[in-house]
Amino acid sequence: MKSSAEFLVFGVTGQQGGAVARALRAKGCTVRGFVRDPQSNKAKALAQEGITLAVGDLFDRxxxxxxxxGVKGVFSVQTSSPSGLVSDEQEVLQGVAVADSAVAAGVEHFVYSSGGAAGKGHTGMGHFDSKSQIEDHIRSVPLAATITRPASFMEMMMLPGMGLNEGRFTFFMYPRQAMQMIALDDLGRINAQILCQPDRYAGQSLELSGQAIAGDDLESAFSHAAGRPIRYQRFPEELLATNAFLRELTVLVDNGVVSGVADIPALEREFGPMLTLEQWLSGPGKALFEAALNASKVDALR
Ligand SMILES: NC(=O)c1ccc[n+]([C@@H]2O[C@H](COP(=O)([O-])OP(=O)(O)OC[C@H]3O[C@@H](n4cnc5c(N)ncnc54)[C@H](OP(=O)(O)O)[C@@H]3O)[C@@H](O)[C@H]2O)c1
Known part of the structure; x- marks a missing residue:
C-alpha cells in the first residue's frame, strides 16, 4: 500500500462498513476501505469522500x-449465509483470516462486528454460531480486540415483502413483545468511537442497541410516519410452519437470544443519545421508508 491510513474497514461498500468508514471520516480520521471492485459505484463514491481503496477479496489472504x-485499527465484518454469498463455514474462515492477518501485521486494535445472538451458547442457526466461533478465535490470539454485537438493524425492516406498500407490516414480535434494534448511523458512530479509543474499549464485548421496540410500537410509529394506518401483525403461524428459517429465528426472538440484552441507558451514558425509531423514520430512514411504502407489488416480491 502506498498511501497510509489510520484505519482499515472491511465491508466498506456495505451497510456496517460504510457507516463506520463515514463516521471515522466525520471525525477527521484517515480510512482505507477494503473493496472487491474499485470500479463499482459504491467504491467510487467512497473514494470521492476521501477513503483510500485497497482492492482484495476475503477469500484471498x-x-x-x-x-x-501500516494501519493501527481494523473494523472487521463479514457477510453471512442468508446473503447467499458465503456458507457458515466460509464466514468463519473469512473472520479468522482477517483476525490472523491483523495479528501478523501487529495491528494495535481490532474491532469485530459480531451479532446480538453471538456469545450466548449454541443457537442452532449457522449464521449466529459462526459469529461465536469467530469471537472465540479472536479471544484466543494475541490481539487487542473489542467485540461489538449489534441488534437487528432498523434498516432491515425496510426489505421488500414486509407489506408496507399494502398498509400492513409483518415481523417477528407479538404486539406487546419487544425486540431491540439499532440504526446503522448509531452503529457507525459507536464503532468509530471505539476504534478511536482503544485504551478504553480493548478487551470488552459490547451489546449494541438503540431501542427496544414492540409490535404495537411499530404500528404506531409506521402509521404516524406514513400519515395513514399501517396494521401490524406477527408472522402468521401458517408462514412459520412452512418457512424453517423464519421459524427458527422467531423461536430465538421468543426465548430472548435474538431479542437483545443491551443495556441501552448505559450505552447512552457512554456514547450519547441513540436514535429512536421515530427519529430514524423522519431522518436517516425516511427515504428507505418512503420507498418501501411506495414499492410496486412486483418490486416487493423481488
Ligand atoms: N441485518 C441485521 O439486522 C444484522 C444484525 C446484526 C448482524 N448482522 C450481520 O451483519 C453482517 C453483514 O453486514 P452488512 O449488512 O453491513 O453487510 P452488507 O451490507 O451485505 O455488505 C457486505 C459487504 O461485504 C463485502 N463482501 C462480501 N463478500 C466479500 C468478499 N468475498 N471479499 C471482500 N468483501 C466482501 C461486500 O462487498 P461488495 O460490494 O464487493 O459486495 C460488502 O461491502 C452479517 O454477518 C450479518 O449476519 C446483520
Missing part, C-alpha cells in the same frame, strides 16, 4: 495482508 500494512 494475501490481499488481506496487503491491505493491513
Amino acid at each position: 494475501a490481499s488481506i495482508d496487503r491491505a493491513m500494512v
